[in-house]
Amino acid sequence: MSDESTDGPRVVSAEREIAAGAEAIFELIADPARQPEWDGNANLAEAAPGQRLRAVGDVFTMSLTQGSDRENHVVEFEEGRRLAWRPSEPGREQPGHLWRWELEPHGADRTLVRHTYDWSELTDESRFGTARAMSVAKLTASLDRLARLAES
Helix, strand or coil: CEEEECCEEEEEEEEEEECCCHHHHHHHHHCHHHHHHHCCCCCEEECCCCCCCCCCCCEEEEEECCCCEEEEEEEEEECCCEEEEEEECCCCCCCCCEEEEEEEECCCCCEEEEEEEECCCCCCHHHHHHHHCCCHHHHHHHHHHHHHHHHC
């Protein structure tokens, strides 16, 4: 699903049901050191251990595969249910894009997981090409890898 603007979709989402409890799935998402394991875009290289996210205002640092680092500022947080962050270059203003994860339990061992990339507030035009390239297929690749981890 997507939100259309004058230059195409600015909000892209994908969802899938995963055969695991919301708490187990959330642990994989909320621990930045685990994120490269399920990143379907092959963009995340590593994050130092001990950065488990617990509240709005938390900031975690991630190294990207092309060699740069990103600070990620948590802007939405509900333990076991919702997590969103805005990335930025270290020490720089956030350019306005957002990654969001929403988990809806369907019993003790099934969870509907929605993954969203929202660049509706992105102000750095040099990033528009990369933002436009984010697709449902790329978000689904992350969901599929997350499911493999959570279900094993």
